[in-house]
Amino acid sequence: DAGITQSPRYKITETGRQVTLMCHQTWSHSYMFWYRQDLGHGLRLIYYSAAADITDKGEVPDGYVVSRSKTENFPLTLESATRSQTSVYFCASSPGQGVSYEQYFGPGTRLTVT
């Protein structure tokens, strides 16, 4: 199906484990983003990518790693999960860099770290 998908939709993991959240988009959008959503904070940017093999940090990057070997995929890895990383994670994509370009969001992944 066309669009942007995330997997898994729900994940429970233990403190210290590595976990990878997947994001896939079918539009060939250049820009992709990872946000986390926490109560009282809205969405905050973790990492973004302007193209394959080009990534950079956002507002809250500590504890996360990203890669983008293909335009359509943008996985987010928590190298050693902590309870403070319990959150809802959204992947988004955008076709361009201008201010008017809408960002298209995936359905989100709810991650719980115990």
Add this chain to the structure above:
Amino acid sequence: AQKITQTQPGMFVQEKEAVTLDCTYDTSDPSYGLFWYKQPSSGEMIFLIYQGSYDQQNATEGRYSLNFQKARKSANLVISASQLGDSAMYFCAMREAYLSGSARQLTFGSGTQLTVLP
């Protein structure tokens, strides 16, 4: 300083009435875009409306309109003829042309939970 401020954590409105959700923003970038997203209880983020900083007219999309007051740095969302399905969290967001660097990310407010009463 907060870039996007939504001062109403929760609001109630009667079905079929209009409601205004407040959003103020802070930027010195001459070029920026303002967005509103809806997040129903199912969790997805749904784009509603966009207003560019250079747009002369207020944006409208069906029952949604954006009351853009540039001098006051406000971008309030107006929903006319509220429906039960409008009950959701609403986020205001901004994208700056220059000051956000190459990220061009959206900066979000903390949201307003709207409940439409039958």
